[in-house]
Amino acid sequence: MRLAQIIVPAGEREHVQRLLDDNDIKYIATEETGGPEYTSIIYVPLPTGTVEDVLDQLREARIGEQAFTVVLDVEAVVSKDFEQLQEEQTDDINKNRVARDEIRTNAQELAPTVSTFLTLTAISAIIATAGLILDSPAVVVGSMVIAPLIGPAMATSVGSVINDTALFRRGVKLQLLGLVVAVVSAAAFASVVRAINIVPGVSNLLSITQINTRLTPDILSLAIALGAGVAGAVSLSTGVSAAIVGVMIAAALVPPIGDMGIGIAWGLPSVILASGVLVIVNTISINVTALITFWYKGYRPEQWFELDKARTLTLKRIGILLLVILVLSAYLGSVTLASIHTSAVEESARHETRSLFSSGTYQKFVLLDISVEQERGLIQNPQRVIIEVGHPPGHPTPSLAATLERRIETETNRDIIVEVHFVEIETADN
Secondary structure, eight states: OEEEEEEEETTOHHHHHHHHHHTTOOOEEEEOOSOSSEEEEEEEEEOGGGHHHHHHHHHHTTOTTTSEEEEEEOSOOOOHHHHHHHHHOOOTTTTTOOOHHHHHHHHHHHSOOHHHHHHHHHHHHHHHHHHHHHTOHHHHHHHHHHOOOHHHHHHHHHHHHTTOHHHHHHHHHHHHHHHHHHHHHHHHHHHHHHHTTSSOOHHHHHTOHHHHTTSSOOHHHHHHHHHHHHHHHHHHHHTOOSHHHHHHHHHHHHHHHHHHHHHHHHTOHHHHHHHHHHHHHHHHHHHHHHHHHHHHTTOOOSSGGGHHHHHHHHHHHHHHHHHHHHHHHHHHHHHHHHHHHHHHHHHHHHHHHHHHHTSGGGTTOEEEEEEEEEOSSSSOOEEEEEEEEEEOTTOOOOOOHHHHHHHHHHHHOSOOEEEEEEEEOOOTTO
16 A cells, blocks of 8 residues: 655645545645645555556646655555455556556666666676686576666666656666676676686686576577566566566576676687677567566556557557567577477487397496587587497497487487497496
């Protein structure tokens, strides 16, 4: 619930009280002695979903232009009349929706000053890069906690649906500046790491789990960003704390930015492009789903004559963003398809190897490990299968590569190179 405090200008008290009485809204009026300009304060407890309607009526009566209205969040209220008023509010979609004026204020507060925003963004990018190189999930998560990325995205979406040009432009500006500063900070830190030779070579770098898992972004990555955008809009429009949702939005952006910085420092175009596409897709997805959610929840401009303009601009922006997502999703879809092929090749190699070893000829051989190497490039299709086989000491090693290669290629209908590495295994029985 909310408590609206209306500081009423001289001569308008009866007008405000009549408006509230006509809507069967309970209130308390007190005298104001601070000065001749304002003569009274009216306290109005309201269900969250009715605040916007009351403020709009005050505005239409031209009281809102002169009155000073403050809306406060209330922890609890004890009143049978208020409980009845809540039960009468049957609009399930909007009953917990905060007022337009409140969501504008929340969006403005979530988007901090430029210096604070860029400082925190740079620090979070550096910490994320360090966490990726250290292969530490805890450090990467910590970088997400301090990343202030939810504010600009929500400011952009709110500014669009309520036709607040200044708020929209500020959100876009902070997002663009934030991405640039984050990438530059991550690249600068990674360059220092490379210069002092903490990570000796590219092969060691790309084998780090926290880095390697983000080199092949797929459709699931898009789902994370879409969900984060909806969650951000819902949290802001219902007055729920946006801190946890902010971490979710940062999870879609900060780690791939760290990967971009590492790719720049080590001169790896495929890493830069793969991570860059993921950052762009996630940023746009967060914005478009937040836009759609805010519009669905009924947020519109204050003035009715601005409605058509806001609708046109919002639909245009949604269309452009969806088109960009669709284009970039083709790359994510290709990566997803390549991942499916890789899994199929690995499963086929495992099945065919075990099937071969189950025969009497190769019963003394043991399958130790199977790994699939992917070709370098934007779309990393499976190229080579490495099979590690154990055998007793002194036992002759047959030529298995050609046989397994033929079986795997027949099973998967793909050209695959197969390598078989033999390892002696000594046991107590030997």
